[in-house]
Amino acid sequence: MTAVRQRIVVITAVHAPAAHHLPDAYRSLNEQQLPDGWDWQWVIQEDGETDKVSPCVPDDPRVSFEQGRRGGPGVARTIGLARADGEFVKVLDSDDMLAPGALARDLAVFSKHPSLGWTTSRVLDALPDGSTVGFDQDPSEGPIERGAVLDHWRAHDFRAQVHPATLCVRRDLLLALGGWMALPASEDTGLLLALNAVSRGWFTREVGLLYRKWPGQATSQAAHVNKDEREARMAVVEARARALTGLGWSLPVTDELAP
16 A cells, blocks of 8 residues: 655745745755655645736646735635645745755654644845845744743734744644734734644744845835834734633643653
């Protein structure tokens, strides 16, 4: 009998201005070395219906590409979950790149600690001049207890100590939480705080992602820092996390985390 292969699903929302970065993202994914018995699926969902993205999608049977009406990256990722056929879901924005070994490290953490709901890792900003810059306040490698992300986020001007663009999540847990938040931005932060409200996570200090900085990215647009909208986004993100905590629901704990 042929052994059943296990799969990690990499999910990418893309809009037309960022489509030209997809080959770099694919290259970083194609260079990943997975444990024996594992493979990957890349789900690409266009946020919109243009003729600009499909020419940049690689011809690879492991890659699934669809389009849909515009709703933002959270909506695109969430609808892409319909095609996600694997136990774990890894986020990869269309303009970012996985660091070597990122997927294998995520899978190793889940294998060692079956009660974890999610993992994150260190990020390097990839600047236009080719240089990289790291975050100087990364936490120690290891478990992130429930509620810790919300506490840090509140105390540091709504900035989490771990980056939601590096999330790897149990698919069932992601679906139970409804996917990404229906927000014009910060939808990934909303998911991160929701995950941390109901489950423990993990931070890996080895670099897992190169986060491309370029003028066309959504976080560089003026609307992203509009005061009224930002306050509204942060309010609903926090309210969701606190509501989940108040309901007392949590991912069952089945193992002990090593320090």
